[in-house]
Amino acid sequence: MLERRRTRLIAAADAPLRAAISDAAPVPRMPDDGDELRFCSTCAFGSVCVPHGVDKAALGELHCLVEHVGPYRSGQRIFHAGDRFGAIYAVRGGTVKTSLTDDEGREQVLGFHLPGEMIGLNAIHPAKYPCDAIALDTAYVCRFSFPALATLAMRFPGVQQQLFRLLSADIGKAALLAGDHSADERLAAFLVGLADRYAARGFSHTALRLSMARSDIANYLRLAAETVSRVLRRFQDQRLIAVEGRDVVLTDAAALRHLARNIVHG
């Protein structure tokens, strides 16, 4: 359903992703039991349940409270800025961008979210979503009612811990944007950060497909789209990467990492 054939070169870097999606598609709401492994393999709460081996009971209850929603088509909103906060979401398949639009109508991209990553954590405090969440391709998400989750966390220390960790991790994420770094550093950090996040989910460490437009990347990195184009071109000339449309291969990841060395996270 998603883009049919992926070209050679990167080949099907997102094949496992599509597999996950096709798995998810026929499961519109309640997860069936005996599905734990698959459920946890991509989910941000997987680490509550599987790796730590504790709170097996919590897993069952999470299953009951999670709601699978989607598909969202490219461009569709999962939630709107200003909506009353009621749930946090985990991306299950596809890519989601979060952004906000200021008075003058200028968009400000806050982040891109891959399968397994949480969105909506920054809505707890203001009690309403402070940004839009928009699907960049066909996307599926898991909805966790926050009151229910908080109640669950009261009973399972592992769940509470994981929530604290997820929240804490997000605080540091803005570091990429925060520092005053050159366009080269930003782009290098963006690419290796994305590659690392894909790699952590079982995809290739060096080949990736950008699901967002150049203008979104530029906006996210606080650069002009033209600058993104030029830097990518230069990286290619320097044999750091191979670019073909939205497919990128990191041919010299070490050099990219060196460029990005002063930017924590991705």
Add this chain to the structure above:
Amino acid sequence: MLERRRTRLIAAADAPLRAAISDAAPVPRMPDDGDELRFCSTCAFGSVCVPHGVDKAALGELHCLVEHVGPYRSGQRIFHAGDRFGAIYAVRGGTVKTSLTDDEGREQVLGFHLPGEMIGLNAIHPAKYPCDAIALDTAYVCRFSFPALATLAMRFPGVQQQLFRLLSADIGKAALLAGDHSADERLAAFLVGLADRYAARGFSHTALRLSMARSDIANYLRLAAETVSRVLRRFQDQRLIAVEGRDVVLTDAAALRHLARNIVHG
């Protein structure tokens, strides 16, 4: 007890602050009972206990687990980047900056923290402090053992909620740095943000004393110190502010707010 008398102009804008400090000074460790109101008036956890009226019992337990530490002299570190994470801190008096130093030895200021604000929340996930916390003047802090706090949160929903809110709030804080805003916008947002935070703590809405050096402000806003100087001078020429050393009066807060309108938070 906060701000006794508010002085003319800026004069000693931090006089009430100092008063708070001298109150705190003779209380080196365990808070004495019957101290609730004072404890809560500046503390970030005040809102757990007092305003919501619930979890009165939690207040007592918080009292037992909090540890008053200080004074720290200007320049002293409260915690170091890399230290194992064990506690979060609330500023009780004075001002604290958080910053990290990259491989090349360049400092990167992450934020300034006034009395009542929490620091160390971003250390939960990595399980070690990702930055230094340095006193900018004579500073006092409250130390909350995080394991103890998490345990307390398991029993008191209000405490858990407040922790979630504090963490969530911090996620959005980087917005000032994040956007690509002009030097004017950044400085205006910084000034009104600081004024609002002081105001929320009972200080003047329009007069404030900058406890940090120009170079720290510049670093925090990702500008050169010279640029901060020049913009402040221009703001003064435009009658937006009156500057005298580290004392600033916002003479046209409306105009400053308008300049900063596209920057959320401060």
Add this chain to the structure above:
DNA sequence: GCGCCCGGTTGACCGAGATCAAGGCGCGGC
């Protein structure tokens, strides 16, 4: 007192990246 040092200010110049403008290319619709 004197000199030093640090923080702050001001001016002159420079450069990274934004902006403006033009053109190419791929894809969906007709």
Add this chain to the structure above:
DNA sequence: GCCGCGCCTTGATCTCGGTCAACCGGGCGC
């Protein structure tokens, strides 16, 4: 097929803010 519209790229020019340099003034040690 052909057209039209986004997305992307490339080139020319402009500009905001950084960098370098000089100077000022206050606090502190001697």
